[in-house]
Amino acid sequence: MKITIFGSGYVGLVTGTCLADVGHDVMCVDVDEDKIARLNNGEVPIYEPGLEPMLKQNMEAGRLQFTTDAAKAVKYGKLQFIAVGTPPDEDGSADLKYVLKVAETIATHMDEYKIIVDKSTVPVGTADKVSATVRATLKERGADIDFDVCSNPEFLKEGAAVEDFSKGARIIVGTDAEPVKKAMRECYAPYNRNREKLMFMDVRSAELTKYAANAMLATKISFMNEVANLAENLGADIEQVRHGIGSDPRIGYHFIYPGCGYGGSCFPKDVQALARTAGNVGYDAELLNAVEAVNKRQKGKLFQKLSQAFDGDLKGKTIALWGLAFKPNTDDMREAPSRTLMEALWEAGAKVQAYDPEAATECRRIYGERNDLVITEKRDDTLEGADALVICTEWKMFRAIDFDHLKQKLSTPVIVDGRNLFDPETVKSAGFLYYAMGRGD
Numbered sequence: 001m002k003i004t005i006f007g008s009g010y011v012g013l014v015t016g017t018c019l020a021d022v023g024h025d026v027m028c029v030d031v032d033e034d035k036i037a038r039l040n041n042g043e044v045p046i047y048e049p050g051l052e053p054m055l056k057q058n059m060e061a062g063r064l065q066f067t068t069d070a071a072k073a074v075k076y077g078k079l080q081f082i083a084v085g086t087p088p089d090e091d092g093s094a095d096l097k098y099v100l101k102v103a104e105t106i107a108t109h110m111d112e113y114k115i116i117v118d119k120s121t122v123p124v125g126t127a128d129k130v131s132a133t134v135r136a137t138l139k140e141r142g143a144d145i146d147f148d149v150c151s152n153p154e155f156l157k158e159g160a161a162v163e164d165f166s167k168g169a170r171i172i173v174g175t176d177a178e179p180v181k182k183a184m185r186e187c188y189a190p191y192n193r194n195r196e197k198l199m200f201m202d203v204r205s206a207e208l209t210k211y212a213a214n215a216m217l218a219t220k221i222s223f224m225n226e227v228a229n230l231a232e233n234l235g236a237d238i239e240q241v242r243h244g245i246g247s248d249p250r251i252g253y254h255f256i257y258p259g260c261g262y263g264g265s266c267f268p269k270d271v272q273a274l275a276r277t278a279g280n281v282g283y284d285a286e287l288l289n290a291v292e293a294v295n296k297r298q299k300g301k302l303f304q305k306l307s308q309a310f311d312g313d314l315k316g317k318t319i320a321l322w323g324l325a326f327k328p329n330t331d332d333m334r335e336a337p338s339r340t341l342m343e344a345l346w347e348a349g350a351k352v353q354a355y356d357p358e359a360a361t362e363c364r365r366i367y368g369e370r371n372d373l374v375i376t377e378k379r380d381d382t383l384e385g386a387d388a389l390v391i392c393t394e395w396k397m398f399r400a401i402d403f404d405h406l407k408q409k410l411s412t413p414v415i416v417d418g419r420n421l422f423d424p425e426t427v428k429s430a431g432f433l434y435y436a437m438g439r440g441d
């Protein structure tokens with residue numbers, strides 16, 4: 001099947017590469033010439049395990065191409081995926097200008113029936129706006145060509161996107177049109193062999209499903225962080241509570257890890273956008289607003305704990321920071337708790353010595369050269385001359401540490417652990433002041 005994908009960002013690249021890998025012919029199109037040139041050289045601009053070799057293999061096999069030529073791309077595929085960004089507006093709603101621009105481009109160049117597939121995370125009602133844009137542009141051209149628009153939200157996790165695409169729990173398609181159902185069945189048939197994963201529903205329900213899934217997951221996290229804070233105040237241990245409640249299958253063990261707040265390009269943006277959508281239809285989404293407020297407060301907790309350890313005086317201190325990415329297995333630092341912490345530390349006159357296995361380049365890109373930031377090549381180089389250690393991301397390589405060595409290195413035996421990686425008794429008996437999340441301090 002011939003497929004066109006607009007947008008060679010995270011979602012577009014993973015979707016395009018995975019669809020090519022099961023045998024479809026895919027053309028990815030993007031306005032960024034530099035990015036397309038790099039992709040044509042087999043360079044993947046994002047860090048995503050397994051993506052680069054798969055991309056190269058499929059390019060070599062001739063099933064995957066990259067172009068900036070939109071006219072050619074529109075002519076290519078019967079399915080036209082829109083996978084461009086929907087950045088938050090100043091007020092938190094999703095900005096649809098890129099999505100609608102693609103709709104216009106498709107309508108400008110199409111000369112036969114096309115199925116337009118909204119893959120980007122877009123507010124409920126966007127498919128209607130895409131349809132209206134296409135219709136208006138066709139009318140301007142005086143062209144009478146049939147088309148359909150459907151919603152096919154993605155549920156990929158960064159760091160596991162290739163796996164999620166092939167082994168996802170479900171494939172949601174919002175449409176009422178039979179030709180769309182038939183084409184989407186054909187597109188996803190390779191992933192639908194073991195059990196029926198395709199779920200057809202109306203367009204608005206499909207659009208809302210995406211937001212509801214992310215908002216539910218974000219709610220679980222904020223709920224756990226709220227209880228963790230309560231546990232701190234009550235002298236309980238959230239990790240024991242987590243085990244206790246997770247054993248109830250109605251609650252389950254997944255996604256109930258307390259921490260220093262959720263980050264990334266999805267949860268913060270999607271929770272805000274859904275609350276905004278609610279507001280637009282006159283509904284006050286109290287729970288969603290609270291989920292966001294709790295998360296914001298949680299991201300400030302690492303700094304608060306450090307301040308507590310140093311009696312409010314962090315001026316001139318050097319803080320070793322492990323983990324810059326918003327979660328392991330990615331170099332993404334969007335909305336990462338590490339950023340909230342670093343910015344507060346700089347404000348307080350402290351210096352940061354940071355290490356992350358993947359996000360060093362991204363951190364340099366965001367913050368540039370500064371005297372109060374050193375990014376080291378090795379984990380333990382952060383400890384040279386440091387006063388305390390903070391852990392922001394649960395990379396595997398942070399889990400096993402030699403506490404005696406660490407104690408010799410730090411001028412003050414303080415560990416602030418935003419991810420509850422260690423057994424408090426072990427750390428305390430090694431002579432540390434251990435500040436974890438919801439574990440008594």
Ligand code: UGA
Nearest residue numbers: 154155156157158221255256257259262263264266326327
């Ligand atoms: C999330 C969803 O998990 C995907 O299903 C969805 O497709 C994606 O957003 C999207 O909308 O594109 P992602 O942002 O890549 O994926 O990351 P997650 O693995 O879900 O983690 C999000 C944040 O929650 C991280 O900061 C993580 O540290 C935090 N988290 C996660 C917790 O604090 N506790 C947990 O128990 C789980």
